[in-house]
Amino acid sequence: MSDNPCFSYFNGCGNILDPDEDEEQIVPTLNLLNINYDIKQYVGPWWKGACFRKRQNKTVLSNINVQFKSGEMTAILGSSGSGKTSLLDVISSRYTGKLYGKVYFNNYLCTADIIKQYAAYVMQADRLLHNLTVRETLKYSGILRLPGAYNDKEINAEVNRVIADMGLKHVADSKIGGAVIRGISGGERRRVTIAIQLLQNPKILLLDEPTTGLDSCTTRHLVSSLSDIAHNGKIVIMTIHQPRSDVFKLFDNIGLLSMGEIVYFGKANQMVEYFGELGYPCPTYANPLDHYVDLASIDRRDRDLEVRTFAKVENLIMTYTNSIIKREMVQSIEKETMRPTTRRTILHLDRPHPPIVFTVMFCLIRRMMVNLRRDRSIYLSRILLLTMYVPFILAFLGRLKDNQESIQDRMGLLYQSTNVPMFVAVLVPVAVFPPIRDLYYRECRDGLYSTTTFVLSYIIHIIPFHAVASLIFCLIVYWVTGLYPSWDRFGIYYADVFAMHFSGEIMTIGIMGVFYSPQVSQSVASLVISATTLFSSGFIRTLPDILQIFQWLSWGVVMKYGAEIVVANEFHNLNISCEANKKVDKNKYNMIPD
The missing domain is CATH 3.40.50.300 (P-loop containing nucleotide triphosphate hydrolases)
Structure with missing residues (x-):
């Protein structure tokens, strides 16, 4: 009897009587x-x-x-x-x-x-x-x-x-x-x-x-x-x-x-x-x-x-x-x-093992996918919402040139390429994530899985959608606008856009874990993206010229690295033609011609 681990665990809780004692008369x-x-x-x-x-x-x-x-x-x-x-x-x-x-x-x-x-x-x-x-x-x-x-x-x-x-x-x-x-x-x-x-x-x-x-x-x-x-x-x-x-x-x-x-x-x-x-x-x-x-x-x-x-x-x-x-x-x-407690009334703690972590994660991913697939509007938004911004970029920029006048256009396009994916990534989780979050709160309190398991499952669930949405966006923008004509450079550009798009949603669900209201979470996420773009991207102002505290903060912001990568990827070894002694319309640029 002493070999049973449950008896040692409950040692001192009561005397153990004859194991053949009739337990049916004892009401739990x-x-x-x-x-x-x-x-x-x-x-x-x-x-x-x-x-x-x-x-x-x-x-x-x-x-x-x-x-x-x-x-x-x-x-x-x-x-x-x-x-x-x-x-x-x-x-x-x-x-x-x-x-x-x-x-x-x-x-x-x-x-x-x-x-x-x-x-x-x-x-x-x-x-x-x-x-x-x-x-x-x-x-x-x-x-x-x-x-x-x-x-x-x-x-x-x-x-x-x-x-x-x-x-x-x-x-x-x-x-x-x-x-x-x-x-x-x-x-x-x-x-x-x-x-x-x-x-x-x-x-x-x-x-x-x-x-x-x-x-x-x-x-x-x-x-x-x-x-x-x-x-x-x-x-x-x-x-x-x-x-x-x-x-x-x-x-x-x-x-x-x-x-x-x-x-x-x-x-x-x-x-x-x-x-x-x-x-x-x-x-x-x-x-x-x-x-x-x-x-x-x-x-x-x-x-x-x-x-x-x-x-x-x-x-x-x-x-x-x-x-x-x-x-x-x-x-x-x-x-x-x-x-006194009989052998059969002891509460055995050697319960069957719960499902393994991979089984739990697969169940969570499959449940989220089934729930998302049946909401056609949200399902299509995950794939096409980022692409819907493409016509505005093409209508505004058109085909980039190869002269010095295209530098500003290229910088504007690169700015949109890192900024827009993050803003678009805020919109979808505001509609999708709240019921999943509420269900997680209940199941986590029931001890079914940990926060880490839930977050990893959600990340795996959204990666394919971000990959497809970013690919469609990049294929159109990169080749139609005429960025550096290289598939290697395109791969880096695509990876950067994907990272920005993915980071935007991860940041949003993190904020939604703090603020229960989706509207407040969306406002806070948009504010954070705007603020980090100002002091860390370098598109608005060069980093050495901003306050020292913002320079320090920029090292912990993904926007800084995304902007640096995409700019270096585009301008490295890029041939720009500069026409010498070109007369410039001073009414257009307010400059004195040579």
């Missing part, structure tokens, strides 16, 4: 014991000093003792700021502050690895790619989420299972859709998001306000499906902001929070009776959930109301703290966490 439970959760937050608005603002501690959750059992669905209620989402963050090990107390699952202290293996977190927002079908969305998620030992047949079987569980058969081959592309309904998108998390067949399912934005009929069907999932042997915990009366009876347990503390936690069918005994009966035709959420909320419309409601809520919290319901729950938690 999730226990939160004496949970207190503090965070640090800045005081005042961000423009009053950003990093120099004072930070103060804020208690988000206080004195939380709750128990969730397998086969039951629990709804966490409360007004905004009551701590509902923070409670889910604590359970899922996604908290960022200081946590006091313990979270146990099956009598073992939960860590991030255990939660990652046995729990799934459904976030409030649906982060899906609009051009994929429901089946494709689940298939690609299955490749990322299921162990690497799964083959295509087994992944397809899991996809079909969750499609059936969530009632998605009738839309399995329909597009997800979005604001422009019409697809499945909002309730069906919610079901897809939940189905993605069910692919791993988790023991614990956490949902952050899954009914937000849904109508009453869709809400009931969704909550009913979640109830069926719970009764099939899972722990389902969901927060809900505006509960409807028709879903009240579908919940097994209700948890009511206010100011980070518990006002009530117990059976749903006992909540009305509990508050009725406290002198707060539910009106005959009122929704019990809405009524008691309002009861446990603080009215801040004026000072007197705030004081009265604050005192009322404190009294409700104190009453629950001293109640028999709370005492019995704490005793049950303590009994459960002190229970």
Whole structure:
């Protein structure tokens, strides 16, 4: 027995009894014991000093003792700021502050690895790619989420299972859709998001306000499906902001929070009776959930109301703290966490290996390509948008000459050749990248892959488009305008344009990782390109003549090297004819002829 690595890992967590002990009588439970959760937050608005603002501690959750059992669905209620989402963050090990107390699952202290293996977190927002079908969305998620030992047949079987569980058969081959592309309904998108998390067949399912934005009929069907999932042997915990009366009876347990503390936690069918005994009966035709959420909320419309409601809520919290319901729950938690553990209840950490990095990258690249290929306008823009600028260059410059008058024209063409590709590269990712970025945020938090893997996959995905777009641009511009007639020089020119075009998109997605708004990101990217062109390219002003600080900054800007390469590539050994003693129109050049 000591040879099992899991026994040494959990050494001290409990005594190991007879391995033949009947485990069927033990119901898997999730226990939160004496949970207190503090965070640090800045005081005042961000423009009053950003990093120099004072930070103060804020208690988000206080004195939380709750128990969730397998086969039951629990709804966490409360007004905004009551701590509902923070409670889910604590359970899922996604908290960022200081946590006091313990979270146990099956009598073992939960860590991030255990939660990652046995729990799934459904976030409030649906982060899906609009051009994929429901089946494709689940298939690609299955490749990322299921162990690497799964083959295509087994992944397809899991996809079909969750499609059936969530009632998605009738839309399995329909597009997800979005604001422009019409697809499945909002309730069906919610079901897809939940189905993605069910692919791993988790023991614990956490949902952050899954009914937000849904109508009453869709809400009931969704909550009913979640109830069926719970009764099939899972722990389902969901927060809900505006509960409807028709879903009240579908919940097994209700948890009511206010100011980070518990006002009530117990059976749903006992909540009305509990508050009725406290002198707060539910009106005959009122929704019990809405009524008691309002009861446990603080009215801040004026000072007197705030004081009265604050005192009322404190009294409700104190009453629950001293109640028999709370005492019995704490005793049950303590009994459960002190229970000896059998061989079969040990949570094995020797899980099957996840997919290898190359499998993950191939899946990400293929998913992005399928999503892009089905959006014809964006797909063609990636290839032809840069080429659309070519007619303006040709109409303005025409065919370059070989005399001294062509030097300025050549410099202008080279300036456009390095500047335009970067500006054009800003336009496409502003439309394409946001949904891919949002999906990355969710999957990265789920631990499916790293930021490096995502960035490399995106780079590999865009390289062919930049290569083709730059080639079309260069073939027309280079040979029609009459730059240095050499295929070797053309290759260098093409490589330079490709590098500028590629660098423009990489810079843009980097900025979009900082600024969430696509419009702000586009403005910032355009501003950066314009600024770097001014002080680093040498086209506007020679580098030795600019300020020293700009000379230093120019060494870290790609525009400097791109401009130097393309100018040297064009003018090296270029024969320019100069006509001696040529009379020049002084009205045209304001010069005195020889």
